[in-house]
Structures are given as structure tokens and as C-alpha cells.
Amino acid sequence: MSDFIPFITAxxxxxLNSGLIVSIKLIVPSAFLGLIIGVLSGTFxxxxxxxxxxxxxxxxxxxxGTPLVVQIYFWYFALPYxxxxxxxxxxxAETCAIVGFSLCSGAYHSExxxxxxxxxxxxxxxxxxxxxxxxxxxxxxIVLPQAFRNAFSGCSNEIIYLIKYSSIASIITINDITGxxxxxxxxxxxxxxxxxxVGIYYLALVTLANVILxxxxxxxxxxxxxxEQA
Numbered sequence: 001m002s003d004f005i006p007f008i009t010a011x012x013x014x015x016l017n018s019g020l021i022v023s024i025k026l027i028v029p030s031a032f033l034g035l036i037i038g039v040l041s042g043t044f045x046x047x048x049x050x051x052x053x054x055x056x057x058x059x060x061x062x063x064x065g066t067p068l069v070v071q072i073y074f075w076y077f078a079l080p081y082x083x084x085x086x087x088x089x090x091x092x093a094e095t096c097a098i099v100g101f102s103l104c105s106g107a108y109h110s111e112x113x114x115x116x117x118x119x120x121x122x123x124x125x126x127x128x129x130x131x132x133x134x135x136x137x138x139x140x141x142i143v144l145p146q147a148f149r150n151a152f153s154g155c156s157n158e159i160i161y162l163i164k165y166s167s168i169a170s171i172i173t174i175n176d177i178t179g180x181x182x183x184x185x186x187x188x189x190x191x192x193x194x195x196x197x198v199g200i201y202y203l204a205l206v207t208l209a210n211v212i213l214x215x216x217x218x219x220x221x222x223x224x225x226x227x228e229q230a
Contacts, residue, residue, distance in 0.1 A: 004193060012184055012197045019180030027166050030101035031159050037102060038109020046117045047139055063107035069168055072100040076172040097169040101162060108158045116151030149220050156213040163205050177201050
């Protein structure tokens, strides 16, 4: 252990820094797309016509009910062997990870958004329509902003989970933080030190995300509204 610091600074940190860039390139678009998918599907599950509601319900049931590892394996290993005639979908490992993370995260966001929408009294939608708004405009401008504020804590938790389960990307040959850490550990046989630093990297990412999300939540607060609700 006498060379702990030199090993960390010379081998682990440079390798994990390159993996950190890859992880961020996976996490940021996945978080953004997952939130959009969740808002759309959550809204569909409350206000869309019956067939679209059922399709949205099925999407959420599938992606919440199956392991993320299996989903990632499907996009990377199974999909290229599934073809319609001569049409075949082949995606890079990074694209497969983003697709898998976005769809899985979107399913969980959908539940939070759905709950937020159901927490808003139906009279507000009717009031918007009474003012001349069509249902879509009333939902977008009156109901959804309030629902999103109510659901934001849950959505924030899902983004934090996404940061942590992004480490699954390493199973399809992506050299993210976990993938780089595993490579360093195999080459050096110093698992304890390597994975200790890997854990610190994820802890730092989660802490930074918590700070950003907390500030966003505070920006969305309406003065006096929370006290009245309580």
C-alpha cells in the first residue's frame, strides 16, 4: 500500500477521467430523452384516447417490469439479428445504451408524471376550456406545469438512479467509468484501490446532480404555494 497514491494518480485517475467523459455522454442525453418520454407517456396515460392510453400503459409495464440488463442486451445483441425483409437495425454500443436508458428511465418518469397529473383537480382543466382553450392547450399551459412541479422530486430521484445504473453500459463493451475501472483492475490486480476510486467518481456525479436538481426545484417553486398546499 506504500505506492497507493502514485498508483491512483498515475494509472487510475487518468483512465477514469476518459471514462467519465463517456459516462457523461451517455447520462446527459439519456436523462433528457427519458424525461421527455416520461412527460409524453404520462400525459397520454391520463388524457389520451383509450387505444393510446393502453399502448402507453403497455410501454410502462414492459420497461418497468423487465431488468435493464436484459433490455440493454436486447438492443445490442438481439436487435441486429431481428430483420423485416432486408431491413435490419444495427446501432453502436453507445446508441444502444442511450436508447435503453432513455426508454427505461422514461417508463419510471411516466409514473411520476401520471401521479402529478392526477393530483391536479379536474376543475382547472374545465376552467381553461371555459376561457376558450382547447383541451391540449389547457393541459400544456395549466395542468402540466403544476403536475411537473409535483412530480419533480420523483423525477429527480430517477435521474440519480440513471447516473448509477449507467454503469451497466460497460457490459456491452463501452469504456465508461466502470468499464475503464474494470480494465485497470484486471491489468493491475489492484481491485480494492481501483473500485474505491470508481465509487468516488459516481458519488461525485450524484452529489453534483443533487445540487443542480435541488436548485432547479427551488427555481420552480411558487412563493406561498407550498405553504397553502400544506
